Amino acid sequence: MSTEHSGLAIPQFGTKGRIWLLALGVLVAAGFVAWLYQLSQGLVATGMDNVFSWALYIMLFVFFVGLSAGGLIISSVPKFFHSKRYDSLAQLGVLLSFACIVVAGLMIIPDLGRPSQITGFITSPDFRSPMVWDFGIVVVYGLFSAGYLWLLTRRDLAQMGSPLAFGVTDTEDGRKADRKKAFWAAAVAIPLAIMLHSVTGWIFGLQVGRGDWFSPLVAPMFIMKALVSGLGLLLVTAVLVDKFTRYELPQKLVPDLGKILGVFIAVHIVYLVAAERLPHAWASNFEFWAITSSFLVGDSTYFWIWTVVGGAIPLALLIVPSIRQQVWAVVTASVLAIVGILFEGIYLVFTGYTDLNITAAPGVTTGRGYTGLGADVWTTIGVYTPTAVELLISVGIIALGALIVTVGLRFIPMQPGNGVEFHERETPVTDTAVADGGSERLDDERGEP
Incomplete structure (x- = not known):
């Protein structure tokens, strides 16, 4: 370890880092101001109404729960099986x-309208509701993730002299003990992550009145979405962090993880989507072509973005070994897969409310006031467009997440024995080199397969 990482002398952000922090801070501030405006005006400032009671906030809640669950599963499986190959x-x-x-978790707060309503989950929970279980597991999962991260990094924090070590010392015996604890933490993390996104899926899958949602396959599909998006985000972030900091991603891992991502996409798009859509097509149409066309054509642009842009194209990039060896191909496939999962969430939520349970006139009241000039407070078809307020709040919360990652990269070592600096490396990247002046370690020295 280089001397600049000893003690409390943590390097400062460079010019690019400060600009990035400033941009994130501005977005967070804009989102906070927009939220204050929504508090003053009520949910009427959003595009939601009695028809679309779930919209952008819940769609992004589902999306980021999947990203989180998938990332934790991908990070924990090697720990559980005592593999050091993906330690970096x-x-x-x-x-x-x-x-x-x-x-x-923060996406839930603006969706509730008044933050005080969140106390109802604590003071008077109705355990018959999956919403209560989802709230509880999100809180437990968040606390566990923070503790798990500290367990994985506390010896390196102690080696750096960081106060975040909270009195832990760096000893060889301590590192051996932490490796055993990491195994048990992974044994808890994997089922906890599966439970997290399964409960989220059951919230949709138990809605009897929503034909597009009511299915026993929703929870398994949510888990596969989590694996696809979580691994995709991890790959993209690792490549970016490798480029802009002294964190070093072993390049040989990229095609290997691309292969795993391809398998996840294939299971999700080819098998589970077919298993979910084919019974609906069969139940609605009893002629061969009608069934086939209903199954293949889909019913919205969101469907095509989800299955083709986010499924078929990434799969085509990852299925050919020579293409998969290229970092750009794996990153492109990862980005497209994440976009596909995002639009699958849009398809799930935004189209889920389009068909109302009451189709006869006058339909369902939107809950918005009558303004005259031909305005109609009744509707038989759901229509939703997010407002600027919703978009600003959502972007602000996402920017806060990016800020957490950025600050975490600064103060938490991402590789054993090393911190991360936010400036260009002075030496070329190698598969076995470690960041910030660490010594080079060969694969067989690390016990890697």
């Missing part, structure tokens, strides 16, 4: 998982 990604994956669950 473990801390980064847990940091991303923690930031994403913070974003997801």
Whole structure:
């Protein structure tokens, strides 16, 4: 370890880092101001009404819960099976998982309208509601993620002399003990992450009145979405952090993880989507072509973005070994996969309210006041467009998550024995080199397969 990382002398952000922090701070502040405006005006400042009671906030809640759960699973599985091959990604994956669950949890607050309503989950919970279980597991999961990250990094924090070590000392016996504790933490993290997103899926899957949601496959599909998006985010972030900091991503891991991502996408898009949509197509149409066209064509642009842009194209990039060896191909596939999962959430939430349970006139009241000039407070088809207030609040919360990751990269070592500096490295990247002046370690020295 280089001397600049000893003691409390943590390097400062460079010019690019300060600009990035400033941009994130501005977005967070803008989101906070927009939230104060929504508090003063009520939920009428949003595009939601009695028809669309869930919209952008809940869609992003589901999306970031998936990112968090997937990231934690991907980071924990190697720990559980005592594999050191992906050690360089473990801390980064847990940091991303923690930031994403913070974003997801904060998305609930503006959706409730009044923050005081959140006390109802604590003071008078109705355990028959999956919403209560989801709230509880989000809180437990967030606290666990923070503790898990500290467990993985506390010896390195102690080595750096960081106060975040909270009195822990760096000893060889302590590191051996922490490796055993990391195994048990991973044994808890994997089912906890699965439970987190399964409960979120059951919130949708138990809605009997919503034909697009009522399905026993919603929870398994949510888990596969989490694996696809979580691994995609981890890959993209690792490549970016490798480029702009002294964190070093072993390049040989990129095609290997791309192969795993391809398998996840194939299971999700090819198998689970078919298993979910084919029964609906069969139940609605009893002729071969009608069933086939209903199954293949889909019913919205969101469907095509989800399955083709976020599924078929990434799969095509990852299925060819020679293409998969290229970092740009894996990163492109990861970005497209994340975009696809995002639009699957849009498809799930935004189209889920389009078809109302009451189709006869006058329909369902939107809950908005009558303004005259031909305005109609009744509707038989759901229509929703997010307002600028919703967009600003959402972007502000997401920027806060990015800020957590950025600050975490500064003060928390992402690789054993090393911190991360936010300036260009002076030496070329190698697969075995470690960041910030660390000594080079060969794969067989680390016990990697």
